[in-house]
Amino acid sequence: MNKSNHKKFAFIGHPVDLNHLYILLGFWGWFAKLLPRAMLYKILLRLPPYKYCSFKKLMSKTGATASGWTIICPLLPQQVAFLKEEDVIKKVIQAVELAEKMGAEMAILGGFTSIVGNEGEVISRHSSIAVTSGNTYTACLAIEGIEKASKEMDLDLKQAIIAIIGATGDIGSICTKIFSRKVRKINIAARNERKLNIFADNIKRQGTCQVEVFKYTRDAVREADIILTVTSAVSVLIKPEDIKPGTIICDVAIPANIAKEIVNMRDDVLVFEGGLSKPPFEVNIKGKAKKAMPPKSIFGCLSEGMLLALEGKFENYSIGRGNITEQKIAEMFEIERKHGFSVADFFCGYKIFSKEDIKCIKRNAIRKKEGVNFAAK
Template identity: 30%
Template sequence: MFGLIGHSTSFDAARRKAMELGFDHIADGDLDVWCSAPPQLVEHVEISSPTGTTIKGAYIDSCFVPEMLSRFKTARRKVLNAMELAQKKGINITALGGFTSIIFENFNLLQHQTVRSTTLEWQRFTTGNTHTAWVICRQVENNAPTLGIDLKTAKVAVVGATGDIGSAVCRWLSARTGVGELLLVARQQQPLLDLQAQIGGGRILTLDEALPEADVVVWVASMPRTLEIDQASLRKPCLMIDGGYPKNLDTKVAGGGIHVLKGGIVEFCKDIGWTMMQIAEMEKPQRQMFACFAEAMLLEFERCHTNFSWGRNNITLEKMDFIGAASVRHGFSTLNLNPSAQAAAA
């Protein structure tokens, strides 16, 4: 059995969803009430692969909302409690979705393996970052040529290059795709130098320096709300892959030759009888999902019950090959640019 741990995109969205599910006592509460609300297993699902394998899964809402990010102890407790519930339900492999994986990594929750009387078994959980990184790379490879961008000569900027997903994207684009030049952007200099040495190339630039040069921008860093991008300075055409969370790059730039694609999203080959992706504002909520969620499904399909994506900078090309092949085999495809949207952005 696979599990997915997620959350609503906002406090208001969470309250609406709670009302739909009949949790009136929570829906009517203020943020303080929600801070004390326990995680809820809200949905079961059954999925069949084109291979003929059928698996069962469950969606757990952590009752976390982004407005809680500033409350360190609350955010930490929300994620750990949701993980504890997944383990108590006997779920073999559970993916941490949305902010839950970010909280787990940034708040170093590996130091908190014991939750009340439960010792969390780390092999039951995955961040899903390997599949996310593979999907983003495939989105670059699939969509850049449709815009007339030749990746063999293109400059590809990776914003957040030293993160878990960003570094994996850099390794893949350098070794497997063979892009013209990688532009490496991140906050800290030493990790950038280490990455540059590891992949044997790439040019370290600031964001302001990289954006005007890039034919493709892979954005896997948190985007400050106050960030402003001079659209006139960008290349045309320019493919921007919004691989961060939340996905809001299209509110900063769009149109005029700038093509923004939601990164790290996959589509299953047929409808899934669930409601959970409606809160994630997917265009096709019966088929589309975050690639990190799909990783838990793929690991269950493959009977690979292990913390496949875990820690920072542990994603290898071999792991990306494995999860990518499984993704295709079990009926997932990457989200690509819509032809009509391409025409509108031209």
């Protein structure tokens, strides 16, 4: 391995919930479980970012190599959402500074660390190394996953209705633009109604499909053949009873916007965690660190950092609100193919869906649509 060409990156992550936090704290996780919630939150606010695990000997199909680290920014999503933004920014900047000290040439802002400071733009101004949120490649993987799922479920995209929840966000807006030329109708929902209506008008001018704005998520998803959730909400937005049989659900949000129990409660829908990639190498993570990663796949934001490092493209890539363009989406698809990455297998909770599983989902959906009484079968 030519060390002069060997690139280094750092992924800035955070716990997505309390159980995830206990894993990330390792030996101290048992102690954290004993603390009152308010005291734990105060301790997390004072706890500095720290190195969690390493990624070694990553080699793309071109022979390019890279390595990196995960740095934990110890804040829960609800803390990021409700603390003063300057306090969160300060902690994320500390994590990026640690990445630089460790020798990283790029910092990847994972999860909620990317939504503060104008989608990472403020953090990038305080950094002497390149910064990316990973949102461009995450959007690519969401698009790729939905298209793959549609083929598996025999759904004609041109006749489909897609609901995009969080449509005005970075990932949601670019996915809406792209799918507006691929589907029959788009139902969009987001927290800011004024912003959503302005965005809908723009999509109606640019796209070729019908666009409908919804105030409530539940109403937006009722008729949908496909649901894409890309919000920064800290709670579940979609319940099993809200979804019609045969629906494809791609949940990109971390924490999840859809209850993972849906896999056990609804055997007639295909729900998967979107924005996950399958790299051309084994990600060699051992011990408790492995529990913090999805099986046989890696997060899209982390994947973008890996791809940019392998490409030697150290620049502020997915940074700033509204800067994910269709040109960048096309570029990331090209970089993905070049280095041998692909969309991950369909996965939700603790289950990886096989082709036979998907066939069963299709059969169950057909039966339910036809009103067959399962109990009588």
